[in-house]
Amino acid sequence: MNAGRIVAAIALLAGAANVATAQTTTQTVTFAVNAINRISVSGPASLTINSATAGSAPTSASTAGLTWAITTNQSNQKVTAELTAASGGNMPSGLTLNATLAAPSVGTSDGAVSLSTTPVRLISGLTQVAQSGMALTLSLDATVAAGVVASATRDILYTVTTGP
Secondary structure (H helix, E strand, O other): OOHHHHHHHHHHHHHHHHOOOOOOOOOOOOOOOOEEEEEEOOOOOOOOOOOEOOOOOEEEEEEEEEEEEEEEEEEEEEEEEEHHHHHHHOOOOEEEEEEEEEEOOEEEEEEOOOOOOOEEEEEEEEEEEEEEEEEEEEEEOOHHHOOOOOOOOOOOOEEEEOOO
């Protein structure tokens, strides 16, 4: 009878050993990172020309305190800007609206660029950068031929795209 109990105990232990055996599995994970190109600008701007030096063109008006931000995980990107046709299109005769974006840590600013309904480059050479708080300056120039211009608005469309 003791032999029977010993055999039963050994069988019980052998069965417990089989239950405690580890079980494994494999999981496949598919991943990707898509192209990310995001740009933002701070607030609206208001520009009014209201003075001139005698014998000179009207004094330009410019913004202060505007900023812009960009995130791109691609190489060889640029920022362009244009006036939207839906907001009135090109500036009235005798007026020029200029935009200047300060360059991020990677990239080159084209300086002050005149805006129209044709996209123009403001920044080139952007490669994998995420930066905010960079200066954005808008300026309005007028010739005396512009005369008096009633308050109007234009929308500026900023685009991150591939290119020099």
